[in-house]
Amino acid sequence: MIDLRSDTVTRPTAAMRAAMAAAPVGDDVFGDDPTINALQQRMAALAGKEAALIASSGTQTNLLALLSHCQRGEEYLVGQEYHTYRYEAGGAAVLGGIVPQPFEVEADGTLNLAAVEKRIKPDDPHFPITRLLSLENTHTGRVIPQDYMLKARRLCDKHGLKLHLDGARVFNACVATQQPLAELAAPFDSVSICFSKGLGTPIGSVLVGSKKFIERAHRWRKMLGGGMRQAGIIAAAMDYALDHHIERLADDHKHAQLLHDGLSQLDGIRVEPAQTNMVYVNFDSLEQALKVSDYLLEHNVITARSARMRLVTHLDVQSDDIGHIVTLFKQALQRI
Numbered sequence: 533m534i535d536l537r538s539d540t541v542t543r544p545t546a547a548m549r550a551a552m553a554a555a556p557v558g559d560d561v562f563g564d565d566p567t568i569n570a571l572q573q574r575m576a577a578l579a580g581k582e583a584a585l586i587a588s589s590g591t592q593t594n595l596l597a598l599l600s601h602c603q604r605g606e607e608y609l610v611g612q613e614y615h616t617y618r619y620e621a622g623g624a625a626v627l628g629g630i631v632p633q634p635f636e637v638e639a640d641g642t643l644n645l646a647a648v649e650k651r652i653k654p655d656d657p658h659f660p661i662t663r664l665l666s667l668e669n670t671h672t673g674r675v676i677p678q679d680y681m682l683k684a685r686r687l688c689d690k691h692g693l694k695l696h697l698d699g700a701r702v703f704n705a706c707v708a709t710q711q712p713l714a715e716l717a718a719p720f721d722s723v724s725i726c727f728s729k730g731l732g733t734p735i736g737s738v739l740v741g742s743k744k745f746i747e748r749a750h751r752w753r754k755m756l757g758g759g760m761r762q763a764g765i766i767a768a769a770m771d772y773a774l775d776h777h778i779e780r781l782a783d784d785h786k787h788a789q790l791l792h793d794g795l796s797q798l799d800g801i802r803v804e805p806a807q808t809n810m811v812y813v814n815f816d817s818l819e820q821a822l823k824v825s826d827y828l829l830e831h832n833v834i835t836a837r838s839a840r841m842r843l844v845t846h847l848d849v850q851s852d853d854i855g856h857i858v859t860l861f862k863q864a865l866q867r868i
């Protein structure tokens with residue numbers, strides 16, 4: 533099976549499993565797990581921040597960040613299509629009493645900072661207290677330019693706001709731009725980084741920030757039931773991914789480009805430019821997309837099932853697969 537629905541479908545490799553099996557572990561709720569402690573130190577150093585905290589998922593590290601930055605009745609500014617607003621089941625509001633102020637996302641994946649500035653509330657008892665701007669990189673595979681991030685930082689400084697990055701795929705941005713994580717993380721007070729996307733671990737995400745901020749996040753993580761015990765087996769997979777699965781993200785980006793180039797030759801679909809490890813294919817109708825998806829599935833290729841179909845390349849998609857996938861699309865389009 534070739535599964536193009538997401539880069540979350542990757543399975544731990546034999547070498548990653550061996551690293552997990554060999555990891556020294558302890559009780560991380562007591563702070564005793566050496567593999568966890570080392571990974572957190574490694575990530576803090578890589579991101580250029582004081583401290584780091586492991587959690588089970590990117591949703592949880594984003595939630596910990598929102599809860600640690602904002603009190604009840606405080607507000608975060610965010611994109612309608614950003615994960616921290618749309619795809620986390622409203623956790624910040626449900627669990628933190630935090631008010632979202634969403635904005636339409638521009639075509640380039642950014643928020644219009646002038647529009648954002650207009651919604652920053654003055655200090656008035658009628659209003660929630662605006663506390664945080666939450667951005668995303670990459671967004672739908674798109675790398676957000678660093679000069680935009682620096683502008684966002686200046687806006688936050690001007691208004692005394694905190695700045696959070698949902699960097700679920702920030703390593704894709706690092707590899708695409710050849711900029712180190714510390715540089716991309718520099719404008720932000722906190723960054724959430726997923727390891728179970730293109731980095732290929734079965735579980736795990738990291739939150740980085742100041743020591744004080746991570747202490748607050750640590751308490752929230754415990755409250756949410758996210759304290760884990762011999763979690764070094766997870767950290768070992770993450771450590772392995774840092775060593776072996778970062779630079780190879782360039783292969784995923786190359787495969788997405790090749791997929792784009794091949795599919796662009798076909799009639800009946802409109803292919804958007806490849807963005808890091810993602811390609812979006814537009815069909816005339818949902819019905820047409822489903823027919824193509826069904827045909828691909830009959831030939832062991834799994835895709836999203838929507839008229840704007842996202843195809844994601846990852847660790848478990850090989851160079852040889854790309855031509856095969858393009859051929860299957862061609863055959864499917866000829867049949868409908």
Ligand SMILES: *Cc1c(COP(=O)(O)O)cnc(C)c1O
Binds near residue numbers: 594616668670729737
């Ligand atoms: C996947 C993802 C997350 C976190 O998702 P989990 O499945 O909870 O790890 C956060 N932000 C973005 C942009 C994502 O794609």
